Amino acid sequence: MKSQFIKFTKKPFVRNVIILSTGTAAAQVVTMLLSPFITRIYGPEAFGLMGTFNTIISIIVPIVALTYPIAIVLPKHDSEAHGIIRLSIFITTIVAIFSGILLLFFHQKFLELFQLEEIASYLYLIPIIIFSAGILQVIEQWLIRTRQFSVSAKVTFVQALIINSGKVGVGLFSPVASILIIFSACTQGLKAFLLLIFTRNTKARLPSVIFRKSTSSKGLAKKYKDFPLFRAPQSIVNSISEGIPVLMLSSFFGAASVGFYSIGRSVLNVPTQLIGKSVGDVFYPKISTVANSGESVSKMLLKATLILIGIGILPFGFVILFGPFLFSxxxxxxxxxxxxYARWIALWSFSSFILQPVVRTLPVIMAQRFHLVYTIFSLLIRISMLAIGYFWFSSDIIAISLFGASSGLLNLILIIITLILCRRFDRLNRVR
Structure with a gap:
């Protein structure tokens, strides 16, 4: 039994997942150890304002390079991947400059339209965050392609240590929401900087691949046009879907309600960040290789999904049963x-946890158009559930319960449909 376990852990896929998970686990340990201090220092209102700022960032960040960085993993040859890197950095720079111009001329209108007066001065950080996020996405996808998972693991830990200890240290002297917001704004840039430092003496160092001759950017932009056409809009809609509870809770029930939601969501994201994302990041290049070689995509996806179900059912189930007691x-x-809140958010978080391999599989089987349509449908359902909770029941708990339950069901349906699409892809792949 012991020898079989050792043999299992030595498999490249498992070993890479363990490497990534170890770094993420160390980061989450730091976060969990310092979270009780951070919550006591700042309070629900400060977390609510930070949550509102983070929601705006979470909507913008995924599409700063029109999701072209996600395509870095897919090409068979590195020269093409190098071209996608250059294309992604160029687009990121243009988007950052354009966002700065928009804020300069329409700052007040944004504040009035989205009721963001309380975080008005921090919106000027957005262009910097956009550029940092684009560089970070490029580096992360390049490391996934080159399977430099140990670098990602180390940086994840160091970043968590710096950010969370900074919140505690500075908060002891100035426990205001602006401190939380500033540290949140620094997160993307800090991680990108650390990745550049940690890769400077490796084959995966970014400067060595940016300036190499590669396929023309125009040709690559056309070849991978599915990403800006379908994946970028899907990412925006998904980010809105993720952030809509914060914006609607803020409008309906106030900042404290957003604070309760934000802390619950962040805690329940721990398993996803610890294991789910690690599996997804290692799974992505693997499923791409499987598809290119004509092997069964559906079998690999089903296996990965079942493993995540087995891993996640205990921690998420524990929160569903004992959430209020644990948080207090x-x-x-x-x-x-x-x-x-966490009891109901757990239904959504659990389904998101097991959804990680599905999200990585959809671009490989060329189903990004479907993913966009389904994400829009899901957003409409989730907004409706929150609205029902407010207008019909005037209850934040009911609003969150309807949102969490519907989100969990929608993700489950997406998993089932994707498995069906994978079987169809496998049949067509065999015919080719």
């Missing part, structure tokens, strides 16, 4: 309501 014990009695 760990974070203090004023966070009891966050535990009630």
């Amino acid at each position: 014990l760990v974070y203090g009695s004023e966070w009891l309501l966050a535990g009630e």
Whole structure:
């Protein structure tokens, strides 16, 4: 039994998942250890303002390079991947400059339209965040392609240590929402900088691939046009879907409600960041190779999904059963309501946890158009559930429960449909 386990852990796929998960686990340990101090220092209102700022960033960041960086993993030859890197950095720079111009001329209109007066001065950080995020996406996808997972693991830990210890250290002297917002704004740039430092003496160092001669950017932009046409809009819609509870809760129930939601969501993201994302990042180049070689995509996807179900059912189930008690014990009695939120958010988070391989598979089987349509449909359902909770029941708990349950069901349906699409892809792949 022991020898079989050792043999299992030595498989390249498993070993890479373990490497990434170890770094993420160390980062999450730091986050979890310091979270009780951070929540007690700042309070729900400060977390609510940070949550609103992070929601705006989360909507913008995924499409800063029109999702072209995601395509870096797919080409068979590195020269083509190098071209996609240059294309991605060029687009990121243009988007950052354009966003700065928009903010310069339409800053007040943005504030009035989205009711963002409380974080008005921090919106000028957005162009810097956009550029940092684009560089980060390029580096991360290049490391995934080159399978430099140990570098990613180290940086994930160091970044978490710096950000969270900074929140505690500075918060002891100035426990205001602006500190949380500034540290959130630095997250993308700090990680990108650390990755550049940690890769400077490796074959994966970014400067060595940017200036090499490669396929023309225009040709690559056309070849991978599915990413800006379908994946970028899908990412925007998905980000809105992720952030809509924060914006609607803020409008309906106030900043404290956003704080309860934000802390619950961040805690429940731990398993996804710890294992789910690690599996997804290692799974992505593997499933691409499997598809190119004519092997069964559906079997690999099903296996990965079942493994994640087995891993995730215990931690998420524990929160569903004992959420209020756990949150009041760990974070203090004023966070009891966050535990009630977490019970329902756990349904959504669990389904998102097991969805990681599906999200990586859809571009490989050329189903990004479908993914966009389904994401729009899901957004409409989720908005409706939150609206019903407010207008019909005037209850934040009911709004969150309807949102969490519907989100979990929608993700489950997406998994089933993707498996069906994979079987169809396998049949067509065999015919070719």
